[in-house]
Structure formats: C-alpha cells, structure tokens
Amino acid sequence: MNSDVFEKWFSSVLRLVEPGSVIVIDNAPYHSRRVEKLSTSAWKKADIIDWIKSKDIQFDENLLKVQLLDIVRVHKDRYIKYIIDEMAHKCRVTLLRLPPYHCELNPIELIWAQIKGEVARKNTTFKLNDVKLLLIEAINGVTADDWKKCIGHVIKEEQKMWDLDTQAEVMVEPLIITPGFESSDSDDSWTTSDSE
Numbered sequence: 001m002n003s004d005v006f007e008k009w010f011s012s013v014l015r016l017v018e019p020g021s022v023i024v025i026d027n028a029p030y031h032s033r034r035v036e037k038l039s040t041s042a043w044k045k046a047d048i049i050d051w052i053k054s055k056d057i058q059f060d061e062n063l064l065k066v067q068l069l070d071i072v073r074v075h076k077d078r079y080i081k082y083i084i085d086e087m088a089h090k091c092r093v094t095l096l097r098l099p100p101y102h103c104e105l106n107p108i109e110l111i112w113a114q115i116k117g118e119v120a121r122k123n124t125t126f127k128l129n130d131v132k133l134l135l136i137e138a139i140n141g142v143t144a145d146d147w148k149k150c151i152g153h154v155i156k157e158e159q160k161m162w163d164l165d166t167q168a169e170v171m172v173e174p175l176i177i178t179p180g181f182e183s184s185d186s187d188d189s190w191t192t193s194d195s196e
Contacts, residue, residue, distance in 0.1 A: 003033040010084050019092035026098045035081040039072040104157050107150040
C-alpha cells in the first residue's frame with residue numbers, strides 16, 4: 001500500500017459515503033501524505049526563506065539557517081494538512097484520526113481478528129486459492145451487528161482509558177511538591193521560601 005493507491009481507493013469510497021459521515025482512520029503513513037512539504041534542516045537556506053515568504057511571515061532574511069528553522073517550527077502547525085483530510089472535507093465528511101499505537105480503539109482491528117479467526121478455523125487445505133475463497137466468505141459474513149459489537153467494545157475501552165487517566169490524575173496531584181508554595185490541606189504543611 002502507498003499513498004497513491006490509498007488516495008485513489010479513498011476517493012471512490014467518498015463517493016459512497018453520505019455527507020456528515022465520520023470515517024475513523026489510523027495513522028498509517030499512506031493516510032498521512034501532506035498537502036505540502038514543510039521546511040526541514042535538510043532544506044537549503046534559500047528554500048526555507050522562500051517557504052517563509054510564501055506564508056507572508058515577517059522575518060529578517062539575514063538570520064542564520066537555524067533561526068529560520070525556529071520560525072518555521074513556530075508557524076508550521078498551521079500548515080500541516082493531509083491530502084485525504086482535504087478530500088474528505090470537500091465531501092463534507094469528517095476524518096477522525098486515532099492516536100498512534102492505540103489499535104484497541106480501532107473497531108476494524110476486531111473485525112480483522114474475527115475474519116482471520118474464521119479463515120484459520122475453516123482452512124483445511126492450506127492452498128492459496130482455498131484461503132482466498134475462505135477470506136472472501138469471511139469478509140462477506142461480517143454483519144452490521146458485528147460492527148455494532150466491535151464499536152461498543154471500543155467505546156468501553158475508551159471509557160477505561162478515561163477512567164485510568166482520571167485515577168492517575170487524582171493519585172499524582174497530591175504528590176506534586178512546588179517549592180515556594182504553601183499547602184493548605186493540612187496543619188503540618190511545610191513551605192520553602194527564600195527567607196528560610
């Protein structure tokens with residue numbers, strides 16, 4: 001898979017999706033081709049200057065390359081756009097990108113596990129053509145109810161993560177000691193100040 005192949009396929013999918021729909025994707029490299037390249041340290045100084053000028057950012061052209069890259073770093077987040085996000089936006093479809101390394105939040109991973117499990121259970125010949133037929137049969141056997149169950153599971157996983165995050169915050173917050181600030185939670189609090 002590469003960006004060209006994925007973007008062509010994604011274009012055909014967008015024609016089938018109703019406006020207002022949400023498509024969930026992960027951060028595979030072929031999902032993340034940018035509309036434009038952003039300046040990096042590998043760029044020539046003149047190219048970095050041209051990029052900054054193209055964004056109408058005020059700067060001194062006599063700056064060192066490292067200083068120019070600092071300017072790029074400060075402004076670049078406004079210019080990070082992905083081709084498939086722009087394609088979806090034109091069709092009034094929202095792309096929801098999953099956080100990196102969180103496959104447990106991706107329902108399709110559960111569907112793929114179901115499909116692979118079915119193929120493995122039914123595969124008795126281990127011949128490529130037979131496996132292909134089993135794969136097609138397993139894919140066609142995925143139901144709307146299967147999707148609902150997988151999405152429900154993902155929602156529960158997300159809630160677990162929120163709960164863990166809340167617990168961690170509640171447990172860690174009292175452990176934070178900031179010198180110079182007085183704790184008002186107990187009578188035996190201690191402070192650190194310049195006068196002590």
